[in-house]
Amino acid sequence: MGFPDRIERTVDLAHPPAKVWAALTTADGLAAWFGNNGASIDLRPGGDAELLFGNGFHQHMRVERIEEPHVFGFTWQIYGLPQDDVRRTYVEFTLEPTPSGTRLTVTETGFAQLPDDAHDTAFKGNTNGWAEKLDELGTYLDDTA
Secondary structure, eight states, X not given: OOOOOEEEEEEEESSOHHHHHHHHHXXXXXXXXXXXXXXXXXXXXXXXXXXXXXXXXXXXXXXXXXXXXXXXXXXXXXXXXXXXXXXXXXXXEEEXXXXXXXXEEEEEEOGGGSOHHHHHHHHHHHHHHHXXXXXXXXXXXXXXX
């Protein structure tokens, strides 16, 4: 059976690419909208990053691609799997300048590697999660304008 492997969301933000880039690629920026309790990032290919959330949950990431200020990609743990599971999905943010700011596209791939139950949990969880987190990013950017 074929499973959806890709989540893709695009938002138009009324902020310049440099500001959006900083929100995506700095510890302060990530902590403000993504990791509610903090974040760290070593912004280089192969660098480690971590998002800290409430309830003791944290997300480990590995920086994979940096093309400042247009592309930022990382791999991370798959939602719903045990912390020690080695499978990862790949997340890529693409920033495109527009006359009114930045068009941001986030794409996450790698869900097809999962069995039925794990796929359902991860795909639905991240589909909903990206909608929420991109709203939070927009609010953060607007509030710091």
